[in-house]
Amino acid sequence: MIKKVIMKGLICSNCAARIERAIGKLNYINSATFNFPNQVMLIDVMEDYDEENAVLEIRNIVNSIEDGVETYSYDRRHFMDTKKQIETYYSFFIGVAIYVIGYAFEFFNVPWADISLYFIGYVFIAYKIARKTFKGIKRREFFDENTLMFIATIAAMFLGHYYEAALVIIFYTLGEYLQHQAIHRSKQEVSSLVDLRIEYANKLVDGKIIIVDPMAIVKGDTIVIKNGEKIPVDGTIIKGNTSLNTSALTGEAKLSTVKMGDYVLSGNINVGSVIELEANKEYRESTISKLIDLIENSTNHKAEPEQFITKFAKYYTPVVTTGALLMFLIPTLFNPNNYQDYIYSAAIFLVVSCPCALVLSVPLSYFAGIGAAAKKGILFKGSSFLHMITSVDSIGIDKTGTLTHGNFEVSEYTNLETLKIAASIERFSNHPIALSIIKHYEGEYYDYRTVEEVPGFGLIVTTDEGKILAGNRKLLNKHKVKVTDKKVMIGSNVFISKNGKYIGKVVVSDTIKNSSRNVIRRLNKYYSITMLTGDNKATALSVAEDLGGIKFASSLLPEEKITAFNNIESKGYKMYVGDGINDAPLLKNADIGIAMGNGSEIAIDVADVVIMGEDLTLLEQALHIAKKTKRIVYQNIIFSLSIKLLFLVLAGFGETKMIMAIFADVGITLLAVLNSLRLIYSKGK
Numbered sequence: 001m002i003k004k005v006i007m008k009g010l011i012c013s014n015c016a017a018r019i020e021r022a023i024g025k026l027n028y029i030n031s032a033t034f035n036f037p038n039q040v041m042l043i044d045v046m047e048d049y050d051e052e053n054a055v056l057e058i059r060n061i062v063n064s065i066e067d068g069v070e071t072y073s074y075d076r077r078h079f080m081d082t083k084k085q086i087e088t089y090y091s092f093f094i095g096v097a098i099y100v101i102g103y104a105f106e107f108f109n110v111p112w113a114d115i116s117l118y119f120i121g122y123v124f125i126a127y128k129i130a131r132k133t134f135k136g137i138k139r140r141e142f143f144d145e146n147t148l149m150f151i152a153t154i155a156a157m158f159l160g161h162y163y164e165a166a167l168v169i170i171f172y173t174l175g176e177y178l179q180h181q182a183i184h185r186s187k188q189e190v191s192s193l194v195d196l197r198i199e200y201a202n203k204l205v206d207g208k209i210i211i212v213d214p215m216a217i218v219k220g221d222t223i224v225i226k227n228g229e230k231i232p233v234d235g236t237i238i239k240g241n242t243s244l245n246t247s248a249l250t251g252e253a254k255l256s257t258v259k260m261g262d263y264v265l266s267g268n269i270n271v272g273s274v275i276e277l278e279a280n281k282e283y284r285e286s287t288i289s290k291l292i293d294l295i296e297n298s299t300n301h302k303a304e305p306e307q308f309i310t311k312f313a314k315y316y317t318p319v320v321t322t323g324a325l326l327m328f329l330i331p332t333l334f335n336p337n338n339y340q341d342y343i344y345s346a347a348i349f350l351v352v353s354c355p356c357a358l359v360l361s362v363p364l365s366y367f368a369g370i371g372a373a374a375k376k377g378i379l380f381k382g383s384s385f386l387h388m389i390t391s392v393d394s395i396g397i398d399k400t401g402t403l404t405h406g407n408f409e410v411s412e413y414t415n416l417e418t419l420k421i422a423a424s425i426e427r428f429s430n431h432p433i434a435l436s437i438i439k440h441y442e443g444e445y446y447d448y449r450t451v452e453e454v455p456g457f458g459l460i461v462t463t464d465e466g467k468i469l470a471g472n473r474k475l476l477n478k479h480k481v482k483v484t485d486k487k488v489m490i491g492s493n494v495f496i497s498k499n500g501k502y503i504g505k506v507v508v509s510d511t512i513k514n515s516s517r518n519v520i521r522r523l524n525k526y527y528s529i530t531m532l533t534g535d536n537k538a539t540a541l542s543v544a545e546d547l548g549g550i551k552f553a554s555s556l557l558p559e560e561k562i563t564a565f566n567n568i569e570s571k572g573y574k575m576y577v578g579d580g581i582n583d584a585p586l587l588k589n590a591d592i593g594i595a596m597g598n599g600s601e602i603a604i605d606v607a608d609v610v611i612m613g614e615d616l617t618l619l620e621q622a623l624h625i626a627k628k629t630k631r632i633v634y635q636n637i638i639f640s641l642s643i644k645l646l647f648l649v650l651a652g653f654g655e656t657k658m659i660m661a662i663f664a665d666v667g668i669t670l671l672a673v674l675n676s677l678r679l680i681y682s683k684g685k
Contacts, residue, residue: 001044001045001047001049002042002043002044002045003042003043003045003049003051003054003074004040004041004042004043004073004074005040005041005043005055005058005071005072005073005074006039006040006041006070006071006072006073006074007019007034007039007040007041007062007069007070007071008039008069008070008071009039009068009069009070010034010039010062010066010069015065015066015132016034017034017359018065018136019032019034019041019061019062019065019066020032020033020034020041022061022065023041023043023058023061026054026057026058028045028046028048028049028050028054029043029044029045029046029049029054030044030045030046031043031044032044035367040074041058043058051073055071055072055073058071059071059072064135064138065135065136066132066135067128067131067132091124091125091127091128092124092125092127092128092173094124095121095122095123095124095125095126095127096121096125096166096170097121098117098120098121098124099117099118099121099122099125099162099166101117101121102114102115102116102117102118102120102121102162105117115162118157118162118166119157121166122153122157122162122165122166122169125166125169125170125173126150126153126169128173129146129149129150129153129169129172130150132146133146133147133150147317147321148317148320148321148350148351148353148354149168149169149172149350149351149354151321151324151347151350152168152347152348152350152351153165153168153169153347155343155344155346155347156168156344156347156658159340159343159344159347161344161658164657164658164659165658167658167659167662168351168658168661168662171662171666172662172665172666174666175665175666175667175669175670198214198230198232198266198267198283198288199214200212200213200214200232201213201214201216201217201223201232201233202223202224202225202226202229203216203217203221203222203223203224204221204222204223204224204276209224214232214233214283215282215283215284217232217233217279217282217283218279218282219279219280219281219282220278220279221278221279222238222276222277222278222279223235223276223277223278223279224274224275224276224277225270225274225275225276225277226270226274227270227271227272227273227274228269228270228271229269229270230266230267230268230269230270230288231244231264231265231266231267231268231269231270231277232266232283232286232288233266233277233279233280233281233282233283233286233288234263234264234265234266234279234280234281234285234286234287235263235264235277235278235279235280235281236261236262236263236264236277236278236280237258237259237260237261237262237264237275237276237277238260238276238277238278239260239275239276240260240273240274240275240276241257241258241259241260241272241273241275242257242258242270242271242272242273242274242275243255243256243257243258243270243271243272244256244257244258244264244268244269244270244271244272245268245269245270245271246268246613255271256268258275263280264277265286265287265288266283266286266287266288266289267287267288267291291379291610291612303366303382303383303384303386303387303388303633304384304387305362305387305633305634305637306362306363306366306383309355309358309359309362309363309637312355312358316353316355317353317355320349320350320353320648321350323349323353324346324347324349324350324353325346327342327345327346327349327651327652328342328343328345328346341654344654344658345651345652345654347658348651348656348657348658348660348661349648349651349652351658351661351662351664351665352644352647352648352651352656352661352664352665353644353648354665358636358637358640358641358672360669360672360673361636361640361669361672361673361675361676362633362636362637363383364673364676364677365629365632365633365636365675365676365679366383366386366387366629366633367383368629368676368677368679368680369383369386369625369626369628369629369632369679370383370386371679371680372625372679372680373386373621373622373625373626376618376621376625377611377612377613377618378609378610378611378612378618378621378622378625379609379610379611379612380608380609380622381607381608381609381610382608385592385608385609386625386626386629386630387626387629387630388573388591388592389573389575389592389609389622389623389626390623390626390627390630391572391573392527392572392573392574392575392591392592392623393527393528393570393571393572393573393574394527394528394529394530394568394569394570394572394574394575395523395527395528395529395530395574395575395576395577396530396531396532396564396565396568396574396575396576396577396586396590397520397529397530397531397532397576397577397578398531398532398533398576398577398578398579398583399510399531399532399533399535399540399543400432400510400533400534400535400579401432401579401596401597401614402516402577402578402579402596402616403512403513403516403520403531403543403547403616404510404511404512404513404516404543405510405511405512405513405614406432406510406579407432407436407510407511408432408433408435408436408492408508408509408510409436409440409508409509409510410436410437410440410506410507410508410509411489411491411507411508411509412489412491412506412507413504413505413506413507414485414496414503414504414505414506415504416443417503417504418496418503418504418505418506419437419440419441419506420441420443420444420445420446421446421468421470421496421498421503422437422441422470422494422496422506423437423438423440423441423443423445424445424446424447424448425448425451425459425461425468425470426438426459426470426494427445428448428451428453428459429453429459433492433494433508436508437494437506437508448461448463448468450462450463454471454475455558456474456534456557456558456559457471457472457474457475457478457557458470458471458472458475458494459471460475465499466498466499466500467479467499467500468496468497468498468499469481469495469496469497469498470494470495470496471494471495472493472494472495472534472555473493473495473536473555474555474557475495476495476497476502479497479500480500481497481500481501481502482502483495483502484502485502485504485505489505489507489538490507490509490538490539490542491507491508491509491510491535491539492507492508492509492510492535492536492539493505493506493507493508493536494506494507494508512543512546512547513614513615513616515615515616515617516547516616517546517547517548518617519616519617519619519620520547520548520550520616521547521548522620523619523620523623524547524548524549524550528551528568528569528570529550529551530550530551530552530553530564530565530568531543531544531547531550531551531552531553532552532553532556532561532564532565532586533552533553533554533556534554534555534556534557534558534561535554535555536554536555537554537555539554540552540553540554540555541554558585559585561583561585561586562585562586562589565586565589565590566589573591573592574590574591574592575590575591575592575593575594576589576590576592576593576594577594577596577619578593578594578595578596579595579596579597583595584606587606587607587608588606592608592609593606593607593608593609594607594608594609594610594611594619594622595607595609595610595611596611596613596614596616596618596619597611597612597613597614609622625679628679629679632675632676632678632679635675636672636675636676639668639671639672639675640668640669640672643664643668644664644668647660647661647664
């Protein structure tokens with residue numbers, strides 16, 4: 001079970017990692033993952049989790065590691081009277097002022113006064129870093145960026161490099177502030193991209209409209225949705241008709257027309273007449289609530305580069321600290337007269353080596369990528385899936401409702417009696433093919449009573465005269481009924497038999513989406529695509545050729561689809577794309593399961609990626625965003641490590657200054673963060 005704890009003001013990447021590890025050691029918690037932009041700690045808790053006591057214990061852990069963080073339960077966020085997070089830099093500014101006074105004394109040659117003031121000023125400007133360093137030592141965590149800065153600047157002070165020691169902390173503090181602003185801005189931008197929250201609902205009670213919190217809605221309530229308002233919960237229209245803007249869910253700008261009796265999803269915006277809705281679900285169960293949770297929990301599944309950077313930072317800092325110590329000790333043994341130069345070089349080495357650029361920019365890149373995808377109606381359940389999808393080389397794809405519209409129409413039937421029997425039986429099924437037959441037939445029905453539906457085969461009616469079958473060829477073969485009709489028709493064939501004798505068939509056809517033709521033909525150049533369908537070979541061949549000659553497997557039962565998918569050859573990951581309803585087992589079985597459609601519960605539950613629309617162009621965009629995110633992540637990793645390695649080598653040979661080391665730390669971090677934010681701000685194609 002996943003719980004959320006707000007940690008407002010936590011911007012230190014290494015501190016967040018240490019807090020994750022400390023919380024994960026609590027005996028009632030399995031693991032913890034911090035969502036930087038949302039400032040939320042996602043914790044996987046056990047059954048004996050007591051929220052009130054747990055939050056107190058977690059708050060103590062946070063306070064022992066980092067200052068100025070407000071920690072409280074996510075469920076209490078609306079009731080918390082929290083002040084806006086404002087970093088207090090009083091000590092820092094006092095220290096800077098004392099430094100300026102010290103410089104004035106130095107200018108007027110006042111003996112010892114300037115040096116005394118420099119050391120006093122240092123105490124003030126380094127107070128925050130020193131406090132964090134000693135907190136780490138108290139927790140037996142001796143190596144982090146604060147420790148590196150503290151040791152380096154203390155060394156610079158005792159070597160007489162007062163200005164450089166001050167500049168390191170000044171620019172480090174400035175960089176920390178700018179990083180905070182960048183994260184805050186990214187949080188605002190991503191929140192605006194996926195602005196799905198619903199603030200209120202109009203509940204109809206005794207003929208009067210009462211404004212209520214969506215959480216207060218229960219099943220059966222009548223909700224009034226006015227022009228410009230969002231639908232608060234999933235439900236059925238009981239009065240009126242209108243047009244809905246579905247872009248918040250699907251990313252598509254075109255409007256959807258709905259009428260009385262239609263089932264509509266929460267989150268869509270009414271842009272037409274006033275309608276009344278009967279709530280079929282409570283807010284927590286509704287599509288919009290599940291999607292918000294999906295987006296906010298997306299960082300719970302970390303990508304490989306994120307996991308690597310977390311482990312890398314854990315071991316990297318102790319290694320470079322040891323390296324800095326050796327940089328001082330080894331040359332000092334051979335030439336002790338220049339020990340001050342060696343201390344200075346080691347101090348520079350420590351400043352350069354801070355891993356902030358990687359620890360901050362990599363998770364931010366993935367979150368920005370997830371946010372950019374969500375804006376288009378593409379919901380990744382975690383950065384791990386955003387990363388994995390870039391290594392896909394084989395795609396299995398469903399036909400009905402994914403490649404085709406799923407709007408079946410009867411194209412041919414043997415005779416009117418066959419159609420009448422088929423319609424009389426199919427009344428007992430909700431399958432799209434059954435509904436199309438019922439819609440086409442306009443006469444009276446036979447009064448069948450005992451009907452059994454066999455998933456993947458069809459329906460069986462038991463009468464006094466015997467059994468009537470309506471289904472695919474496999475159903476008739478199973479009951480040893482010989483199909484005498486040899487004519488092959490393109491479409492889904494519903495065969496009818498009565499008392500063991502074949503009497504005819506009804507052919508139902510579907511049409512291919514225009515977007516399917518364009519997208520599949522483009523993707524077929526780079527991926528091995530296989531269509532998996534329960535339709536007969538003739539129908540599957542016709543669709544496959546229309547889509548550019550892709551591979552296919554036909555006449556498959558639901559359980560046979562899994563076998564067919566597993567038989568697809570692949571050197572990387574395999575992805576399956578389906579409608580999220582009939583393909584749930586395959587969506588869960590695939591390396592990457594992508595559900596197309598309008599946010600059905602089964603899609604949200606089992607798929608790794610949910611595409612809130614029926615246009616396959618969104619699948620292509622999902623692949624594009626994933627590749628761009630991966631490219632930016634590796635740009636940041638290569639750029640940061642290359643620059644740091646260059647400056648570390650220069651520091652090792654004594655060929656760099658402290659001010660250059662500051663750029664190699666703070667400057668590179670800011671550039672990496674700005675590069676990550678390109679995923680949010682760039683429009684792309």
